[in-house]
Amino acid sequence: MGPDMGQGKAAGPPVTVIKPTRGWRIINWRELWEYRELLYFFIWRDIKVRYKQTVLGAAWAIIQPFFTMVVFSLFFGHLARLPSDGLPYPIFYYTALLPWMYFANALSSVTNTIVENQRVITKVYFPRIILPVSVVFSGLVDFGIAFTVLIGMMLFYGVFPTAAILAMPLFLLLAVVTALGVGLWLAALNAIYRDVRHVVPFLIQFWMFASPVAYSSSLIPEKWRVLYGLNPMAGVIEGFRWAVLGQGHPPTLLGVSVAAVLLVLAGGLFYFRKMEGTIADVV
Template sequence: MTEVSSFPDFREPTVVIEPRKSLLHLDLKAIWEYRELLYFLVWRDLKVRYRQTVIGIGWVVLQPVLTMVLFTAVFGNFAKIPSDGVPYPIFTYSALLPWNLFASSLARGTESVVGNAQLISKIYFPRLLLPISGILSPTVDFAISFVIFAAMMIWFRTLPTWGVLALPLFLILALLTALAVGLWLSALNVRYRDVGHTIPFLVQLWMFASPVAYPVSLVPERWRVLYSLNPMAGVIEGFRWALLGKESPDFEVIIISSMMVTTLLISGVVFFKHTERTFADVI
């Protein structure tokens, strides 16, 4: 007769870590299995971000609106920068939507590994979850800012065209751009902490090198291909066309920028996977 124990089994589940097949192997199955941890990381960032602030989540609205007002005064009224036939406030705000998403995602993605040092040293989980969580949490800010943009379009009586159906594609491209660059910077930031200090300066320079305050058409034709190597050029050009749809976008800029994003993403995954084995030791 077999005796059945009445005591519950408190043994810890066994985690089997298999050798990776290659540096490009993302192991999407493992990422999916740890999706609850990903949700937790995103939710924790949302809770902590505006804790003990007076305005709180109001900063999500104030930052792009104040930047839009400043750009409208300086570039729209004083410098008379052309805005492709649409009111300058929504012209620049349509670019600030993807730009702020990218800038915020990049900053959080860069600090994602160093900021979770205790978690890395204690438990196993796919390290790629960290930079991925860094780019996902700012999408909530993006959604709130998008509501403000919709109200502005109603105010200026500007209606979207069928191109708005392509907006999710350019949103994904913006997130992939942030992830691609964030993979490089988050891995480098583990060993070289100066990387984190350069992000605000880098983002500021990058913004003026991107068509946020001016249209791509203002860039001389002979420099257009070189300019398109900036991955955010294609993202912003695509956003403007999808939201405003006044004229056909520069598909050459979008295609070259997309190819640049693909290159950065593949190389970023390889570099991150190559260096992640040393994270726990260096941190």
């Protein structure tokens, strides 16, 4: 008998069909889960590149906030005599600089991540949002290294955490979400308008003085508190001090800050998804 003509042909290689996203879904969670190993690769790559061929290596994560703390303690503390909520000036400033330095570095890196990875974007498909997410998470390594110095400083000054320390991850998460939300807007805009990266340093500098890094939030008049709460980093820094040190002011108007950052994040996700289909053409 001849070969069985009823048998199907041998299966060919799998075919993946890429279609544009539709509807109001801003994140394809299933797709992100399928590319989780690529996300891990980008995070690990960012960490290695940051410390590759450096003399001091991971010590840079400590040097920047530490010496900034020294300058703030000298000029804003001992010379200007700004209130520190009863805390030693070095502790007061360093605790605020930790989340701020993380946010500032993450925001600056996320802004440039699409342009810096243009060769990868134009050659292969993957969810573009993986790039800003990987940058935001890789910055947590620097935060963890710098946080060890804060532990030593707290032991030196005899400042010990209270039960409020359990809330610290929540304020760190708020800083992560803020950096991602604002960074998505700037990353998409920077892919189209390359001069956006020149605006970011000025934005970060202005934002720092609009946040309670060099001063206590108690200096803000009561009538301006609601407006001040629209700055999510004000809630992050104020809450981070309170959670870690167990002293100072508990975070006020935190709900306003959370609502503001969620609105920025949702807008950033929508705008980034809208530009995702054309980023490879304009980058």
